[in-house]
Amino acid sequence: MTLMKLVKQVATALFLGAVVAIPRTAGADESSSLRPMEAVSIAVDAYIYGYPLVTFDTVRKQQTNVAKPDAEHAPMGQMIKMRSYPAVDNHCCAAPNADTLYTEVWLDVSKEPWIFGIPDMGERYYIMPMLDAWSEVFEVAGSRTTGGQAQTYAITGPGWSGTLPQGVKEIKSPTAMVWILGRIYSAGTPEDYQAVHALQDKFTVVPLSAYGTPYAPPPGVVDRNFDMKTAVRKQVNAIDAVTYFKLLAQLMKSNPPSAQDAPMVARMAKIGLVPGQDFDPSKLDLLDREVIKTVPKLALVDMGLRLKEEKTTNGWLYFTKGVGNFGTDYRLRGMANLLGPGWNRAQDAVYPLSQKDAKDDAYDGAKYGYVVRFEKGQLPPAEAFWSLTMYDTDFFFVPNPIHRYDLAQRNKLVANPDGSVDMYLQAASPGKDKEANWLPAPKGKFMLVMRIYSPTGTPPSILDGSWTPPPVKRVP
Numbered sequence: 149m150t151l152m153k154l155v156k157q158v159a160t161a162l163f164l165g166a167v168v169a170i171p172r173t174a175g176a177d178e179s180s181s182l183r184p185m186e187a188v189s190i191a192v193d194a195y196i197y198g199y200p201l202v203t204f205d206t207v208r209k210q211q212t213n214v215a216k217p218d219a220e221h222a223p224m225g226q227m228i229k230m231r232s233y234p235a236v237d238n239h240c241c242a243a244p245n246a247d248t249l250y251t252e253v254w255l256d257v258s259k260e261p262w263i264f265g266i267p268d269m270g271e272r273y274y275i276m277p278m279l280d281a282w283s284e285v286f287e288v289a290g291s292r293t294t295g296g297q298a299q300t301y302a303i304t305g306p307g308w309s310g311t312l313p314q315g316v317k318e319i320k321s322p323t324a325m326v327w328i329l330g331r332i333y334s335a336g337t338p339e340d341y342q343a344v345h346a347l348q349d350k351f352t353v354v355p356l357s358a359y360g361t362p363y364a365p366p367p368g369v370v371d372r373n374f375d376m377k378t379a380v381r382k383q384v385n386a387i388d389a390v391t392y393f394k395l396l397a398q399l400m401k402s403n404p405p406s407a408q409d410a411p412m413v414a415r416m417a418k419i420g421l422v423p424g425q426d427f428d429p430s431k432l433d434l435l436d437r438e439v440i441k442t443v444p445k446l447a448l449v450d451m452g453l454r455l456k457e458e459k460t461t462n463g464w465l466y467f468t469k470g471v472g473n474f475g476t477d478y479r480l481r482g483m484a485n486l487l488g489p490g491w492n493r494a495q496d497a498v499y500p501l502s503q504k505d506a507k508d509d510a511y512d513g514a515k516y517g518y519v520v521r522f523e524k525g526q527l528p529p530a531e532a533f534w535s536l537t538m539y540d541t542d543f544f545f546v547p548n549p550i551h552r553y554d555l556a557q558r559n560k561l562v563a564n565p566d567g568s569v570d571m572y573l574q575a576a577s578p579g580k581d582k583e584a585n586w587l588p589a590p591k592g593k594f595m596l597v598m599r600i601y602s603p604t605g606t607p608p609s610i611l612d613g614s615w616t617p618p619p620v621k622r623v624p
Contacts, residue, residue: 182418187435188443191389194416195447197409198396199482200283202387203489204327205399206380207241208254213374215367223368225262225355228252229348232341233334234545236553239379242543243488243499243597246553247535248331249344251276253353257305258324258402263316263359264303267350269296272343273333273532273601277472277492278303281325281403283485285472285493291532292496292602302356306404313359324402329490333533333601335558379542381486389443390429393420397427408476451486454479462619463508464598466500468611488543498610500598506619511596513589517574520620524567529615531602533557536571541593548588555587573620596620 182190211228214221220238222228229251234244251274255262266276266289275290289299302316305324312318330351334344354363375383387395400423405413413423420428432440458465467480472493474481484491487501504510505518520536528534535556538546545553555561555571562584563569572578572586573596598617600610608615 182434184434184439187419187432188439190415190419191432191443192447192450193412194419194421195389195392195443196451196482197412197416197478199451200485200489201281201399201403202392202396203380203384203485204281204283204325206384207489208325208327209374210376210380212254212368213371213376215370222253223365224254224256225353226253226365227351227353231345233336236545236547239544241488241490242379242381243539244545245535245599246336246537247333247533247556247599249334249348251330251332251348251351253328255303255326255328256324257303257321257326261302261304261308261356263354263356264301264328265352266299267347268298269347271296272347274331275492275496276328276330277496278319278321279327279329279490280321281323281399283481283489283491284322284474286321287319288493288496290496322406323404327490385444385448387444389440392444393429394427397421397425400424412478448486451479451483454483461616463504463506464500464502464617466498466610468494468498494611496602498600498603500617502596502620506621511594512592513575513594514591516622517572517624518620519623520571520573520618522569522618526615527569528598528600529604529608529610530557530600531604533601535599536587537597537599538573538587538589539595539597540590541595546588546590546594550588552588555585559584561585
């Protein structure tokens with residue numbers, strides 16, 4: 149379904165009842181005035197275009213709105229070192245994983261570069277993707293790309309020029325806002341946690357002006373009015389259109405659109421959204437307030453439709469192209485951030501998503517149990533690791549009595565006599581002899597996400613389609 153068809157279906161009644169009779173603003177240029185339908189269409193496109201930027205800023209605020217670092221937060225320019233897998237009640241960011249310890253930092257490189265130091269990681273798998281404010285991955289340091297040796301980077305902002313210390317590699321960020329969303333593999337045992345903690349503590353981040361000197365980061369400035377509990381997606385989706393566009397315009401001042409976005413930039417200018425300037429809501433005066441209210445709803449529906457447009461394989465939806473570097477596919481980028489911000493490039497990780505079983509029905513742990521069978525030698529092909537995670541319909545962990553949120557390569561899975569492996573996805577235990585392969589489900593709706601980190605580049609591989617995830621089937 150095209151966006152215009154969506155706009156017409158949802159908004160025609162509102163237009164007829166509330167827009168047609170609205171007079172134009174006095175003195176308006178008749179030749180340049182927008183028709184209501186076009187204005188809404190542009191506003192919806194602009195909402196989708198800006199969704200990653202507004203989402204990233206909200207994540208940044210929620211993760212950095214503290215005076216000093218704690219288990220899940222740190223001020224701007226200070227490392228966030230999560231010491232364990234995310235807690236089951238942690239609803240900060242959607243689709244958390246139970247395979248790695250997040251090691252992150254938010255930077256503002258508008259005034260000066262920041263120096264980011266990675267210690268010698270040895271054989272430990274890690275990935276440090278660097279994302280700009282639009283959710284584009286502009287650099288990846290990690291086991292696959294740069295190896296385990298120690299590295300030092302200078303992350304510089306738009307337009308910066310200068311001299312860097314010897315031995316420091318410059319990485320140019322297209323935007324002032326930078327999110328280094330690092331992950332370090334951990335087996336999840338107390339001993340392995342301790343080993344990863346030792347590595348986390350060796351990461352460094354300092355402004356260029358303080359590099360090579362003793363540096364004590366200043367305390368963070370805390371906004372007591374900011375919501376630190378409500379999930380980011382819910383906060384962003386609840387923002388009204390005018391407030392959303394005002395925020396988007398403000399963020400574009402230091403996080404400019406890329407050159408390839410020129411057609412979208414020209415389109416947004418028609419509704420008063422101009423990079424570098426405050427939002428001019430007068431361009432939307434021709435729209436009734438009720439019509440303006442529909443803009444976020446239409447955009448969210450359209451991003452949801454983008455997900456439904458993708459073909460599934462055995463009930464699994466995944467992307468092997470486009471993600472991480474979305475280009476001008478703004479609907480794909482918006483949809484990805486709606487699911488959960490911080491996607492990797494496919495070469496680094498592929499995330500098959502399954503919302504329906506082999507009969508094309510939504511998963512429901514109150515009605516059925518399910519099993520997914522991997523034939524002998526057909527477990528997910530990954531150079532690093534793979535896992536299968538259970539989420540509720542909001543992409544958060546499902547509480548369960550055995551505190552198991554995924555099945556992974558590290559688990560001692562029990563194989564069938566023929567070498568195949570069955571994984572049981574159900575609310576009740578499948579029996580003691582099968583519990584090693586049990587991923588507890590809620591007594592209600594749920595969904596599944598598979599993670600394949602550093603997918604193999606030669607067959608069998610999910611990247612070229614020579615390996616595909618198997619279907620998930622119902623069991624009595």
